[in-house]
Amino acid sequence: MVRNFYLLFFILLCGSAQAENQYDSQSDIIRSVNPFIGTSNEGNNYPGAVVPWGMVMPTPHTENFREKAPNAPVYEHHDPYIYGFGTVNISGVGCPVAGSVPLKVAAGALDLSIENFQSTYSEQVAHPGYYSVYLEKHSIEAEMTATQRSARYRFAAKGQEQKFQLLLDLGANVSHKKGGAIQLNADGSVTGYQNDGQFCGAKSSTKIYYYFNVLTPGAVVQLYQDEQIVEGIQQIEGKRLGVAFTFETDNIDQVEVEVGVSFVSAENARENLKVEQGNKSFDEIVTAAQQSWQEVLGRVEIEGDKGEEKTIFYTALYHTLLLPHVISDVNGDYPKMADTETALNTQSKYTRYSTFSLWDTYRTLHPLMALFYPQQQRDMVVTMLEMYKESGWLPKWELFGNDTRVMVGDPAIPVIVDSYFKGIKDFDIEVAKSAFLKHGLQTENNLNRPGNDYYWQLGYCPEDDRHGDPKKFSFENGIVWGTVSTTMEYNLADYGIGQFLIDQGDKKMGKKFLKQSQSLMKLYDPENSFFHAKNKDGSWHEPFNPLDRTFDIRWENSGGRGFCEGSAWQYNFFAPHATSLLVKKMGEELFVSKLNSVFADGHFDITNEPDISYPYLFNYVKDGAKITQEKIPQIADKNFFNGPKGIPGNDDAGTLSAWLVFSYLGIYPDAPGVPVYQLTTPRFNKVTLHFDDYLYEGKTLTLKKNTDSPYFDQAVNANGKVFKNFEISHEELINSSELDFIKLPNH
Incomplete structure (x- = not known):
């Protein structure tokens, strides 16, 4: 009866009669995921079918991408039309990318115009691994599902039209690079590649290879270019091109299509x-x-039915498992890290991953991987180190085998160090050490660390010499974006390098990096208690406005003077590795007062990364834990909910969703590279964490909240140990069988 109740609820919610037969055996967890969360309000998540870390995600496109790359996501929940379905889609990122190997369907006579395929829609259904929709204009039901590296589509014509059209439309992908190549094969399959590239203004590009096969026989197959049928050829290359399949609906009830994808070759896509x-x-x-x-x-x-809170939680966890995605093929091939259009191929002994949005994900998503999915996190670390061996650099914002170098700092280092100190050491330590020293010490031609020369000479990147005109900034020309922010990010990376080298026995070099990691304090202005940009001569750069978010480089809201995507308020406490030092520098009273002002005066921005740990920083001062416990549910309930707008902004490859997962569990990794979690009141009364056999030998941990109060006074493990400072080390966490959050009498 309970199962049937949930089933009925899902059918009514999604408006699909089909779901009754297809999904009556869904587990409670699967039913708790709502892929439509974050598909509006610039969450940039997609509802398409995907498996964990999948290379493909067939999903609907609600914009006309033949004409341009979007500023918005490929799917927006409230858009009025669907134009088609892309096979490779990257959910939860902020720039146009992929939407590759797009399919379009329509009823009636063959018409290649985009207006023919534009359709209103209804009866959307989305579950993990499945998506369907009814295209009202064409009376066609479209369904799709996926494996790790392939997609399956099923289209059923419900109307009375005499013809059914299916297009592979390579001119309708999302990215700035359009088109590709098509080969019609003797067995009826279609192979080729889709162009993709110029992500966030980067110059790099790639080819996404495909194997496209219509399983339903009887189609008339024609190549086209520029919306004109091209006769007499079996292959074609260009921008606005595709393949049209036309069926007689008198002889067919539905059409099924299978698509394989590879970043190496069409042969591998087929395999x-x-x-x-x-x-x-x-x-x-x-x-x-x-x-x-x-x-x-x-x-x-x-444990127990928590209704929408359970849906919000499991959907957030679902969103953390989309990126990075697998890029190696079933035979082990993958594209090596390269800055050229033609990437080399190799055989791997590990699963290779791609699409590392590291400036975002080093903060929450990769710590979540290290805790719950260490086998995958290990392979992600190996992937980054192999990229270093292939290209000479660790990735900064890698996409499809190319480094776009988007954003600032040196974010691969905190990820690797954090994994190392949480017990993931099954990688080449010497290669990691080599990469860390090169990134940290090379002061010329270091595109991963623009301004590294001044950073070591002065202890900071100066505002009056950023190695070029900031109005001409790109991610690839060495100009510094946000001198204060960049200094702070380098400091965090150097702290990790220092701790890593000391643990490896190189105490002299380790101490050098640890000392350098404190250099952000040179930018702390005691007159106003803000971090403040400086010039080469050591003077403060003026004017200074802690509210400014629109000064730097050429993008709206790109950052105040000295800052990247934020103001001085958003960066006032960004010292994850040195929070205790900052408390000492400010003094507890001022620290708490200004930190309270971040929230009370509207400076806190959960939609962007630099300040997302700030609610947890009250734990660092006496009697501050209650403020953390008060703020976390306020922020979570205001910004995350069960609906298309249920993520407060761009999910940034799962970063915001990972914040929500940790915050609901009551454990938060506020300082990547430091194996410690801040504690807050869990959302659920009882949760069991099943740790991975690869690293944790199948251990389990039960988190219990023994109070209905929003506050707790003590966290106590099964052996009676009290964690008095409202924090717990990674080792203590995974070696505990039970952690009770207790409200003491009269407190």
């Missing part, structure tokens, strides 16, 4: 599909996808 789909039916692929989600989401087991 990926054949190995992963084999002879499975559409429904069997859906079942396998949902089983894969059940396994990874089931690492966190919530």
Whole structure:
């Protein structure tokens, strides 16, 4: 009866009669995920079908991408039309990318114009591993599911039209690079590649190879370019091109299409599909996808029915498992890190990953991977170190085998160091050491660390010499963006390097980096208690406005004078590795007063990364933990909820969702590279964490909240140890079988 109640609820919620037969065996966890959360309000998440860390995500496109790359996501929940479905889509990022290998469907006579495929829609259904929608203009039901490296589509014509159209439309992908190549093969399949590139203004580009096969026989197949049929050829290359398949609906009830994808070759795309789909039916692929989600989401087991809170939590956890995505093929091939259009291929002995939004994800997502999915996190670390061996540099914002170098700082280092100090050491330590020293010490031609020469000479990047005109800034020309922010980010990386080197026995060099990691204090202005940009001669750069967010470089809201995507308020406490030092520098009274002002005066911005740990910083001062426990649920409930607008802004590859996961559990990694969690009141009364066999030998930890109060006074483990400072080390956490959050009498 309980199962049938949930089933009825989901059918009514999603408006799909089909879901009744297809998904009546869904687990409680699968039913708790709502992929429509974050598909509006600039959350940039997509509802398409995907498996954990999947290379493909077939999803609807609600914009006309034949004409331009969007400033908005490829799918916006409230957009009036669907134009087609892309096979490779990157959910939760802020610049146009992918939307590759796009399919379009329509009823009626062949018409290649974009207006023909534009349709209103209804009856959307989305579950982990499955998406469907009814295209009202065409009376077509579209369904899609996925494996790790392939997609399966099923289209059913419900109307009375005499023809059914299906297009592979390579001119309708999302990125600035359009088109590709098409080869019609003797067996009826189509192979080729899709162009992609110029992400966030980067120059790099790539080719996404595909194997496209219509399983339903009887189509008339025609190549086209510039909306004109091209006769007499079997292959074509260019920008606005595609393949049209036309079916007589008198002879067919539905059309199924299978698509394999590879970043190496069309042959590998075919092998990926054949190995992963084999002879499975559409429904069997859906079942396998949902089983894969059940396994990874089931690492966190919530006891009891918590309604929408459970949906919000499991959807957030779901969103953290989309990126980085697998990029190696089933045979081990992957594109090596390269700055040229033609990437080399190799055989890997690990799973290779791609799409590392590291300035965002080093803060919350990778610490979450290290805790719950250490096997995958290990392979992500190995991936980054292999990228260093191939290109000479660790990635900064890697995409499809190229480093776009988007954002600031040196963010791969905190990820690797954090993994190392949480016990993930099954990687080449000497390569890591080499990479750390090169990144940290090279002062010329170091595009991963613009301004590294001044950073070591002065202890900071000066505002009056950023190695070029900031109005001409790009991520690839060495001009510094946000001198204060960049200094702070380098400091965090250097703290990690220092601790790593000392642990490896190089105390002299380690202490050098640790000393350098404190240099942000040279930018602390005691007159106004803000971090403040300085000039080369040591003078404060004027004018100074702590509210300014629009001064730097050429983008709106790109940052105040000296700051990256934020103001002096948003960076006033950004010293994750040195929070205790900052408390001492300010004094507890001023620290608490100004930190309170961040929230009371509207400076806190949960939608951007630099200040997302600030609610937890009250734990660093006496009697401050109660403020943390008060603020976390306020921020969570205001910004995260069960609906399309249920993420407060761009999810940034799962970073905001990971913040929510940790905050609901009551443990938060506020300082990546420091294996300690800040504690706050858990959202649920009882949660069991099932740790991975790879690193943690199948241990479990039960988190209990023994009070209905929003506050707790003590966290106590099963052995009776009290964690008095409202923090717990990683080692203590994973070696505890139980952690009770207790409200003491008369407190």
